[in-house]
Amino acid sequence: xxxxxxxxxxxxxxxxxxxxxxxxxxxxxxxxxxxxxxxxxxxxxxxxxxxxxxxxxxxxxxxxxxxxxxxxxxxxxxxxxxxxxxxxxxxxxxxxxxxxxxxxxxxxxxxxxxxxxxxxxxxxxxxxxxxxxxxxxxxxxxxxxxxxxxxxxxxxxxxxxxxxxxxxxxxxxxxxxxxxxxxxxxxxxxxxxxxxxxxxxxxxxxxxxxxxxxxxxxxxxxxxxxxxxxxxxxxxxxxxxxxxxxxxxxxxxxxxxxxxxxxxxxxxxxxxxxxxxxxxxxxxxxxxxxxxxxxxxxxxxxxxxxxxxxxxxxxxxxxxxxxxxxxxxxxxxxxxxxxxxxxxxxxxxxxxxxxxxxxxxxxxxxxxxxxxxxxxxxxxxxxxxxxxxxxxxxxxxxxxxxxxxxxxxxxxxxxxxxxxxxxxxxxxxxxxxxxxxxxxxxxxxxxxxxxxxxxxxxxxxxxxxxxxxxxxxxxxx
Amino acid sequence: xxxxxxxxxxxxxxxxxxxxxxxxxxxxxxxxxxxxxxxxxxxxxxxxxxxxxxxxxxxxxxxxxxxxxxxxxxxxxxxxxxxxxxxxxxxxxxx
Numbered sequence: 001x002x003x004x005x006x007x008x009x010x011x012x013x014x015x016x017x018x019x020x021x022x023x024x025x026x027x028x029x030x031x032x033x034x035x036x037x038x039x040x041x042x043x044x045x046x047x048x049x050x051x052x053x054x055x056x057x058x059x060x061x062x063x064x065x066x067x068x069x070x071x072x073x074x075x076x077x078x079x080x081x082x083x084x085x086x087x088x089x090x091x092x093x094x095x096x097x098x099x100x101x102x103x104x105x106x107x108x109x110x111x112x113x114x115x116x117x118x119x120x121x122x123x124x125x126x127x128x129x130x131x132x133x134x135x136x137x138x139x140x141x142x143x144x145x146x147x148x149x150x151x152x153x154x155x156x157x158x159x160x161x162x163x164x165x166x167x168x169x170x171x172x173x174x175x176x177x178x179x180x181x182x183x184x185x186x187x188x189x190x191x192x193x194x195x196x197x198x199x200x201x202x203x204x205x206x207x208x209x210x211x212x213x214x215x216x217x218x219x220x221x222x223x224x225x226x227x228x229x230x231x232x233x234x235x236x237x238x239x240x241x242x243x244x245x246x247x248x249x250x251x252x253x254x255x256x257x258x259x260x261x262x263x264x265x266x267x268x269x270x271x272x273x274x275x276x277x278x279x280x281x282x283x284x285x286x287x288x289x290x291x292x293x294x295x296x297x298x299x300x301x302x303x304x305x306x307x308x309x310x311x312x313x314x315x316x317x318x319x320x321x322x323x324x325x326x327x328x329x330x331x332x333x334x335x336x337x338x339x340x341x342x343x344x345x346x347x348x349x350x351x352x353x354x355x356x357x358x359x360x361x362x363x364x365x366x367x368x369x370x371x372x373x374x375x376x377x378x379x380x381x382x383x384x385x386x387x388x389x390x391x392x393x394x395x396x397x398x399x400x401x402x403x404x405x406x407x408x409x410x411x412x413x414x415x416x417x418x419x420x421x422x423x424x425x426x427x428x429x430x431x432x433x434x435x436x437x438x439x440x441x442x443x444x445x446x447x448x449x450x451x452x453x454x455x456x457x458x459x460x461x462x463x464x465x466x467x468x469x470x471x472x473x474x475x476x477x
Numbered sequence: 478x479x480x481x482x483x484x485x486x487x488x489x490x491x492x493x494x495x496x497x498x499x500x501x502x503x504x505x506x507x508x509x510x511x512x513x514x515x516x517x518x519x520x521x522x523x524x525x526x527x528x529x530x531x532x533x534x535x536x537x538x539x540x541x542x543x544x545x546x547x548x549x550x551x552x553x554x555x556x557x558x559x560x561x562x563x564x565x566x567x568x569x570x571x572x
Contacts, residue, residue: 017542018542018544019540019542019543019544023546024540024543024544024545024546025544026546033562033564034550034553034554034564035548035550035563036548037553038546038549039549039553042553050538050539050540051537051538051539051540052539052540053540053542054542055542056539073536075530083570084565084567084570096528097530130570131564132569132570135561135564135566137569138559138566138567138568139566139567139568139569139570140561140562140564140565140566141564141565141566141567142563142564143565272530276537277533277535277536277538278531278536278537279536279537
């Protein structure tokens with residue numbers, strides 16, 4: 001008996017503005033409680049929300065990046081519910097006419113490619129935070145987060161496994177950070193997912209869904225969905241019904257559990273907010289935003305693959321963030337298109353590994369793109385073997401004043417490629433290793449490699465390995 | 478549509494309003510009067526008429542993204558019933 005899984009995601013992305021969506025209070029992370037909560041945010045009587053232009057620009061950018069429809073006219077609505085960290089008693093959101101509708105994202109799950117359709121993306125304000133501990137039986141309210149601009153991005157129920165959901169969430173995360181509308185910091189809550197999960201028999205109508213709220217890491221998203229799927233299947237197979245519910249994921253137990261039930265079904269009593277007029281987005285404004293949009297990751301991926309003859313894998317890795325892409329392009333600009341593959345190998349390999357080890361971003365790399373390019377040019381022209389290059393890279397990493405050329409000069413690392421210098425070394429090695437020579441002549445290929453190793457050692461690693469190979473063959477041949 | 482006395486009691490409980498049986502009857506009649514009025518409105522044929530989002534036919538003015546508010550926490554918290562460590566305190570909301 002097989003089951004089909006249906007998943008839709010709602011993602012709250014915190015927009016990278018300086019001020020709140022409807023007030024001029026700051027939204028910096030980590031401020032002391034209520035120091036960034038102004039009269040509008042705490043809902044004092046008589047205040048009026050005024051929409052932040054930049055929040056709308058973020059929504060337009062997103063709409064353009066996912067090929068969606070951007071509403072020429074959209075409406076803000078009040079979503080009414082009672083909770084102390086929502087001091088107005090309603091959240092300003094969008095209901096019937098969101099700013100962005102349609103569009104979608106291509107995601108990769110292993111080898112497979114899938115297009116996830118978006119239903120909509122709408123602007124709304126975040127709520128404050130409730131702190132339930134330590135206040136002698138009371139709840140503490142911090143309204144700094146109240147009024148922070150969010151773009152809630154809602155997919156169609158297009159995904160059918162936790163792997164697909166995670167792939168989508170990662171692709172979305174990469175996109176919103178790439179176009180610069182969200183800092184993507186999941187720990188600080190800038191990017192959080194709700195997963196709607198249901199199961200059904202193939203061909204049957206959609207099952208009843210349960211919504212897992214506030215998943216703030218890709219791992220939790222995957223764990224929560226997997227647990228929820230199994231739980232729902234067990235319930236049904238044991239003859240029970242699934243009831244629509246909002247559930248929380250507990251990372252400690254790896255389980256989901258229903259939140260305290262509300263007394264009745266949700267009725268948010270949405271209605272247009274009389275404090276806000278319809279939002280108009282003109283074609284001219286959209287064009288202006290489009291002209292400032294960076295090249296999108298998918299387009300760039302194709303360009304890298306075509307222009308630099310890189311594999312799809314390389315192109316995808318090099319466009320995983322805007323930082324790595326910018327770094328790579330700067331290296332290629334300095335080292336030349338002909339060396340693009342070499343550049344890609346170094347950026348994705350040695351450099352990425354070192355940055356990762358030291359927890360640095362590409363933008364903070366101790367080895368700048370031009371300095372790395374300088375070294376790559378010396379590899380390309382045969383001055384450096386890949387082994388010597390690693391030594392040079394080490395120096396570039398630790399000494400900011402060095403360049404590949406100064407390191408090569410100072411340490412005498414120049415690869416020796418001329419026969420006149422290598423031949424005497426080979427002769428000496430052959431004279432000292434007569435046993436290996438005999439073994440080779442009697443047909444043992446391994447002995448040849450041992451001799452190459454001896455020559456490399458005798459040259460302190462500086463001899464051009466290919467040259468050594470060729471000369472040795474000639475002498476033994 | 479009209480409300481029963483049970484409906485009124487339920488709404489009162491959700492709104493945390495205590496009402497006597499006499500008040501419930503009175504409130505039911507008033508609410509049903511309002512619902513009858515809404516029914517009258519709903520009888521109007523609105524086919525082809527675009528929904529109105531605002532009574533004023535102008536569009537939203539937008540604000541530049543700058544921080545214009547200063548920290549006035551002390552003023553705001555001076556009129557709050559209870560505060561501690563910079564937080565507003567409210568009756569506990571979870572058991």
